[in-house]
Amino acid sequence: QQQVKQSPQSLIVQKGGISIINCAYENTAFDYFPWYQQFPGKGPALLIAIRPDVSEKKEGRFTISFNKSAKQFSLHIMDSQPGDSATYFCAASMTGRRALTFGSGTRLQVQP
Amino acid sequence: DGGITQSPKYLFRKEGQNVTLSCEQNLNHDAMYWYRQDPGQGLRLIYYSQIVNDFQKGDIAEGYSVSREKKESFPLTVTSAQKNPTAFYLCASSLTGNTPYNEQFFGPGTRLTVL
Numbered sequence: 084q085q086q087v088k089q090s091p092q093s094l095i096v097q098k099g100g101i102s103i104i105n106c107a108y109e110n111t112a113f114d115y116f117p118w119y120q121q122f123p124g125k126g127p128a129l130l131i132a133i134r135p136d137v138s139e140k141k142e143g144r145f146t147i148s149f150n151k152s153a154k155q156f157s158l159h160i161m162d163s164q165p166g167d168s169a170t171y172f173c174a175a176s177m178t179g180r181r182a183l184t185f186g187s188g189t190r191l192q193v194q195p
Numbered sequence: 196d197g198g199i200t201q202s203p204k205y206l207f208r209k210e211g212q213n214v215t216l217s218c219e220q221n222l223n224h225d226a227m228y229w230y231r232q233d234p235g236q237g238l239r240l241i242y243y244s245q246i247v248n249d250f251q252k253g254d255i256a257e258g259y260s261v262s263r264e265k266k267e268s269f270p271l272t273v274t275s276a277q278k279n280p281t282a283f284y285l286c287a288s289s290l291t292g293n294t295p296y297n298e299q300f301f302g303p304g305t306r307l308t309v310l
Contacts, residue, residue: 089237117298126199126285126301127238172237181245181289182228182253183299185237 086110087175089186096193102160104189106173109154113175117183118147118158121170130171131158163193198222199302201286206307208273208280216271216305218286225291227269228299231255232283241284244269245291273307281309 089106096102106116117132133140133147133156140147146159160167170190174183199220208214220227226245230238240253244263258277263269269288273280283306287299 087237092235119301124304126287126303128301129298132298181226181291182240182243183238185230185239187237188235 087184087186089173093190096163098195100163102163104158104171106186107155108175112177115176116156117174119172165193165195168193201302201305208309211275213274218269220267220288224288226289228287229271230285
């Protein structure tokens with residue numbers, strides 16, 4: 084079964100701290116791993132994405148770390164800000180089936 | 196402005212009724228998708244279409260139907276056969292072909308409530 088498991092379910096971080104969200108997948112055919120950010124009542128928006136030929140990708144304060152052998156990937160938010168408070172979803176897809184398989188989401192709260 | 200529009204934003208349905216959710220995109224994307232989101236859960240794929248007049252069932256297609264008569268439109272019908280239709284419905288679109296990333300752009304969603 085195509086599953087993506089995400090943890091933690093919720094996360095509280097102080098302003099300026101590091102937020103870390105983890106995901107694990109089962110299907111080795113997955114070859115695209117995006118992270119989406121969703122604010123209440125809105126559709127998700129792509130935050131950052133990685134393919135398995137690299138182990139890390141950084142865009143501003145957001146970094147994806149990817150461990151192909153462990154079938155795990157994680158999102159790190161450096162210098163977390165109250166405006167980062169949202170729900171974050173990891174996802175995965177494969178060539179030939181472009182629809183995304185999503186994790187269950189992590190609700191991040193950054194306290195001022 | 197380019198993007199994806201969904202209507203209505205809120206929809207109320209009586210039990211036994213069929214309702215249709217609209218999704219339109221002007222991004223010139225070939226692929227379109229419908230996802231369902233329940234509180235505290237991730238998005239689950241209902242249907243997707245990679246080309247006009249063709250679509251495939253996703254993981255939770257039972258009780259739903261779609262059509263793809265135009266490239267820019269992908270309406271979703273929630274039928275009376277769907278046992279628990281109350282949810283937040285999200286439409287998305289993406290390019291196909293030799294793109295390095297399969298970025299899906301999402302609409303603002305329709306919240307359906309069964310009374």
